[in-house]
Amino acid sequence: MKPYYNYPMDRNNAIISVRNLVKNYDDFTAVKGLSFDVYENEIFGLLGPNGAGKTTTLEIIETLREKTSGEITVDGFSVDHDANEIKRIIGVQLQAAGYYPNLNLVELMELFAGLYGVNIKPMEMLEKVNLQDKAKAKYKALSGGQKQRFSIATTLLNSPKIIFLDEPTTGLDPQARRNLWDLIVEIRKNGTTVVITTHYMDEAEQLCDRVAFVERGEIIALDTPDNLIDQLLARGFERTKEVKKANLEDVFINLTGKEWREG
Amino acid sequence: MNKPYNHTKATLALAKASFRSIMRSPSAVVFTLAFPLVFILVFGFMGGGGIKVDLAVAPGSDMQNPVIKALEQTAVINLVKDKSTAEIDQQLEKGNIAGVIDVHKNTVPQPAYLADVKYTSASLDKGNILKSVLNNLMYSLNTRDLKPSVAKIKESTVHGRTYRTIDFILPGQLGFSLLSTGVFGTAFVFFSLRQTLVIKRFFATPVKRSSIILGEGLARIGFALLGAVFIIVIGHFFFHFTLIHGVVTVLNMLVLSVIGLIVFMGFGFVVSGIARSESTIPPISNIITLPQFLLSGTFFSIDHFPVWLQPISRAMPLTYLNDAMRQVAFEGVGLWDVKLQILIMVIWGIGIYALAVKVFKWE
Numbered sequence: 001m002k003p004y005y006n007y008p009m010d011r012n013n014a015i016i017s018v019r020n021l022v023k024n025y026d027d028f029t030a031v032k033g034l035s036f037d038v039y040e041n042e043i044f045g046l047l048g049p050n051g052a053g054k055t056t057t058l059e060i061i062e063t064l065r066e067k068t069s070g071e072i073t074v075d076g077f078s079v080d081h082d083a084n085e086i087k088r089i090i091g092v093q094l095q096a097a098g099y100y101p102n103l104n105l106v107e108l109m110e111l112f113a114g115l116y117g118v119n120i121k122p123m124e125m126l127e128k129v130n131l132q133d134k135a136k137a138k139y140k141a142l143s144g145g146q147k148q149r150f151s152i153a154t155t156l157l158n159s160p161k162i163i164f165l166d167e168p169t170t171g172l173d174p175q176a177r178r179n180l181w182d183l184i185v186e187i188r189k190n191g192t193t194v195v196i197t198t199h200y201m202d203e204a205e206q207l208c209d210r211v212a213f214v215e216r217g218e219i220i221a222l223d224t225p226d227n228l229i230d231q232l233l234a235r236g237f238e239r240t241k242e243v244k245k246a247n248l249e250d251v252f253i254n255l256t257g258k259e260w261r262e263g
Numbered sequence: 264m265n266k267p268y269n270h271t272k273a274t275l276a277l278a279k280a281s282f283r284s285i286m287r288s289p290s291a292v293v294f295t296l297a298f299p300l301v302f303i304l305v306f307g308f309m310g311g312g313g314i315k316v317d318l319a320v321a322p323g324s325d326m327q328n329p330v331i332k333a334l335e336q337t338a339v340i341n342l343v344k345d346k347s348t349a350e351i352d353q354q355l356e357k358g359n360i361a362g363v364i365d366v367h368k369n370t371v372p373q374p375a376y377l378a379d380v381k382y383t384s385a386s387l388d389k390g391n392i393l394k395s396v397l398n399n400l401m402y403s404l405n406t407r408d409l410k411p412s413v414a415k416i417k418e419s420t421v422h423g424r425t426y427r428t429i430d431f432i433l434p435g436q437l438g439f440s441l442l443s444t445g446v447f448g449t450a451f452v453f454f455s456l457r458q459t460l461v462i463k464r465f466f467a468t469p470v471k472r473s474s475i476i477l478g479e480g481l482a483r484i485g486f487a488l489l490g491a492v493f494i495i496v497i498g499h500f501f502f503h504f505t506l507i508h509g510v511v512t513v514l515n516m517l518v519l520s521v522i523g524l525i526v527f528m529g530f531g532f533v534v535s536g537i538a539r540s541e542s543t544i545p546p547i548s549n550i551i552t553l554p555q556f557l558l559s560g561t562f563f564s565i566d567h568f569p570v571w572l573q574p575i576s577r578a579m580p581l582t583y584l585n586d587a588m589r590q591v592a593f594e595g596v597g598l599w600d601v602k603l604q605i606l607i608m609v610i611w612g613i614g615i616y617a618l619a620v621k622v623f624k625w626e
Contacts (some may be wrong), residue, residue, distance in 0.1 A: 009335065015452040084469045098459030102284040106378055114276020117269045131598035154464075 006216050009065075013040040015162060015193050016061060018084045021070035024054050024215075030056045032217040033070070038162075043184065043194040045208035047201070053217040055095060058164055075161055088116070091163035091192075092157025095138075095170075099139040106135045109157070116158040129153040129183060130206060145176030152183060162193040169203060174252050183209055202249070273470045277478025279483070283447070285486045295444040295490040299436035300497065306432040307502035316389045318352045319343040321379075321541070327375050330366050334402050340396060359386030362391045363578030372403075373533035426593065430503040434588035435514070436562035438581050439492055439525045442555060444487050446548050449531025452479060453623075454538055463626055472625070484524055491520045515591045515598055519605075523584040526608050529615035536622035555581040580611040 002184035014037035023031040031053045038044045046054045059065040061072055063083040072079045074086045099108050126132045129149040134142060142150060148168050155163045165184070169177045177200075184207060188194050196202055204211050205225045212222040221228060285291045305544045318340050320331070333338050343360055345492070354360045365379040380397060382390040416615060495513055498504035506512040530551050538544045558565070558572065559581035565573055576582055587604035589598045 064463065084268070087467065087469040090467075094460060094464055094467070096460055097464040098456075098461045099464070100280050100284055100461055101455065101459075102287040103280055107280065107283060110265070111276050111280040112468065113566055114279075115273050115465060115470045117272055117469065158468075225593070 005190060014038065015075050016195070017073050018057070019062065019071040021057065021060065021072060022068045023053070023060060023065070024068045031060075031067075032221055034214070034217070036212055036222055038195055039210075041188065041191060041193055042209040043188055043196060043207050044196045045204045046195065046214055047199075047204055047210035047211050048214035050199075052214045054214050055166055055213070058166055058195065058197065058245050062090060062164055063087060063094070083189055088158060091152075091153045091158065093155050093163065093165045093168060095166040097151065097152075099150075101140075102138070103175060104136045104138055105131060108139065108150075108154070112125035112154050112157050118158050120157055125153050126150075128170045143176075145179060148172065148176075148180060149183060152180075152187075153263075156187070156192075160192060163187065163196065165194065165196045167182060167197055167199065169198060169200060174249055175255040175256070175258065177203070178253070178258070201211065268469050268620060270321045270474055273468075274474040274481070276476045277470070277475060278481040281452070281479050281482030282485055285482060290451075291444065291448055291486070294441050294447060295505050298443070298491060299440040299490075302427065302436050303433055303498055303502070306428050307498070315339065316393050317343050317360040318339050318393060319346055319354070319360045319361050320626075321351065322346070322348055325367050325376070326512070328366055328368075329404055330364075330378050330400070330503040333404060334364070337396060337400065339392065355381070355383040356385060358383055361386045361389035362383055372504060379554055387410070414621055427503060429498055429504045430593045431564070431589065433494065433498040433502075433504050434592055435559075435585050437491055437520065438523065438559070438585045438588060439552075439556055439561050440490055440494065441487055441520055441584070442527050442552050442581055443536070444490070445524045446525025446530045446552055447544075448483055449479070449528045449549055450534035450544050451491045451540065451541075452539060453532065453535035454544060457535070457624065457626060458541070463490075466625075480525070480528060483528065487524050488517055488520060491517060495585050505593050506626065512592055512595065516588060518598060519584060519587050521592065521600075522605060522608055522612075523566050523580070526580050526612040526615065528600055529612060529619050532619035533615060536619065555579045558582075573592065580608050583607045 006058070016038035018132060019035050020209065021031055021034040022029070034057060044059065048054050056065065060067045061074060063079050063086050064209065067079070075089055077085045077089075079086060100111060103111065104124040109120070109125055111118050111208075113122070123132060123135060126135055129152055131146060131150055131153065134146060134150075139150060140149065145220050152163070152165065152168065155165075168184075169180055172180065184194060184196070196207065208225060210222065210224050211228070223231070303546040316339055318334065320326070322340055322345075325331070331342075334342055344352075351360070351363050355363060360383075361382055362382045366376055369375055378397075378401075380393075382393065384390075408549050453462075462475065470513070495504065495506070495516065499506055508529075534544060534547050534551070538547055554575075557563075558568070558576045559579045560576065561581070565576040565582065568576060587601035590601055591598070591605075
């Protein structure tokens with residue numbers, strides 16, 4: 001059930017460690033004492049319904065949000081004291097981030113290169129995400145899939161050790177989604193750790209080495225997708241409908257072709 | 264990776280991006296360049312002619328006489344000929360013309376001509392000018408061959424620098440251009456960067472908040488200075504805007520522009536902080552810019568305003584920018600001579616930035 005890759009991970013090497021993370025807002029508690037580790041070079045999925053606290057957790061690790069209490073280290077740096085060090089080694093794709101208006105992709109790349117303090121060739125970065133043909137286009141003029149790939153390109157500028165992707169495939173058609181999976185797998189192959197949130201369980205099953213289920217600010221399960229499925233079956237779960245060897249998405253891909261189209 | 268992070272590089276990258284963005288934004292270009300330019304063109308072509316009084320010549324009036332000849336040579340008088348009596352009466356009632364004159368030969372030899380003049384109550388001020396012009400003219404015509412019995416006026420004019428309309432209008436328009444680009448531009452940019460999460464994405468990079476503000480500020484100042492130079496150059500070469508010390512005067516004006524713009528950007532930061540939605544930015548910005556546009560001596564000298572209005576005018580920062588600009592450009596004074604105006608702008612700046620720090624929102 002894992003056709004894409006099978007990389008061994010160093011289980012002892014946690015690159016992110018979260019301990020007893022709590023985040024209170026004025027009237028409610030978004031995160032209630034989360035603890036988990038993300039291992040070096042794995043793809044780690046945070047799953048759960050909307051409002052479960054996934055994005056809040058991510059943003060606290062990304063140093064974009066203050067935590068109420070708890071300990072977080074990212075590659076040995078504490079979010080409390082070394083926020084700027086952390087920012088330099090991570091890449092962040094936000095759920096709905098916008099980009100500076102009126103600039104084309106190359107100019108945006110130049111801007112981010114300046115913000116990260118790195119020297120890069122914008123065209124090379126765009127080639128990495130297959131957007132070289134759109135170099136002179138404005139971000140607004142891109143399709144959903146292209147926007148996400150551009151977003152990911154901006155997270156790779158500083159050759160980060162970890163990238164965070166918050167619902168990168170939401171709203172994309174099946175082809176664009178698969179295209180993005182390939183990109184994410186490619187990024188991991190180059191040694192980058194990936195932390196991703198998604199609402200698509202097939203995606204998590206395909207991509208993630210381990211997933212954590214978050215519900216009402218707490219982790220209710222954390223394991224490899226395989227183990228979690230086995231555990232469910234061991235509890236006597238049965239699907240109400242006999243599963244066929246293909247599903248409707250397979251039909252969709254089969255009928256409309258695999259290659260991804262722009263637009 | 265171990266290289267220290269370069270904040271200057273980040274600031275300049277932001278400034279460059281912002282400058283490119285402003286140059287491609289139609290509203291910024293319209294407000295900073297087109298809008299002031301239109302006013303400068305309008306007032307430039309109206310020229311420095313001063314007051315003109317329209318005086319109609321009644322149909323049937325004698326045209327070949329010294330009175331009409333003298334009137335034709337009077338700069339203040341614009342003779343309106345070839346109008347019917349009905350048209351003239353109508354325009355008199357509306358006050359479009361200040362009076363009508365009918366000259367005819369006298370039936371007796373002395374005086375040779377009689378001139379009937381009708382004024383209108385609809386244009387009293389111009390009527391009075393007309394009256395004194397006519398009196399003056401008749402006096403000189405009648406006394407041409409006489410020796411004065413009491414006293415004779417010996418007139419002469421000191422030749423000073425010509426103060427044209429453009430010398431008043433251009434600094435005002437420049438000030439207004441700085442005001443609108445400072446307030447509207449800054450407010451819109453920071454509001455929309457915040458709203459579209461552009462700033463949030465910036466925060467995921469090691470950039471400092473001060474670099475974001477500074478980068479944006481640099482871009483806006485660069486753009487506004489470009490606009491200022493453009494306006495001054497057009498004014499100087501097409502409408503003879505007076506620049507007493509040439510380039511030095513321009514540089515002084517640019518220094519004033521930067522001071523003014525920084526103050527006005529403070530208003531922009533405040534607006535971006537208190538605006539609840541994009542559509543509330545224009546009304547709030549207008550509350551700040553319109554009174555200054557009207558009351559800060561952009562079009563008229565505030566000395567002509569009613570006495571009760573003048574203290575309000577004298578409270579506004581644009582008043583002092585306009586005032587300083589005019590003194591620097593036309594009177595050629597140095598920046599030290601307008602230190603009072605600069606001081607008041609700086610005080611405004613301190614006040615508005617203190618407020619901006621309180622209300623400005625990053626997310």
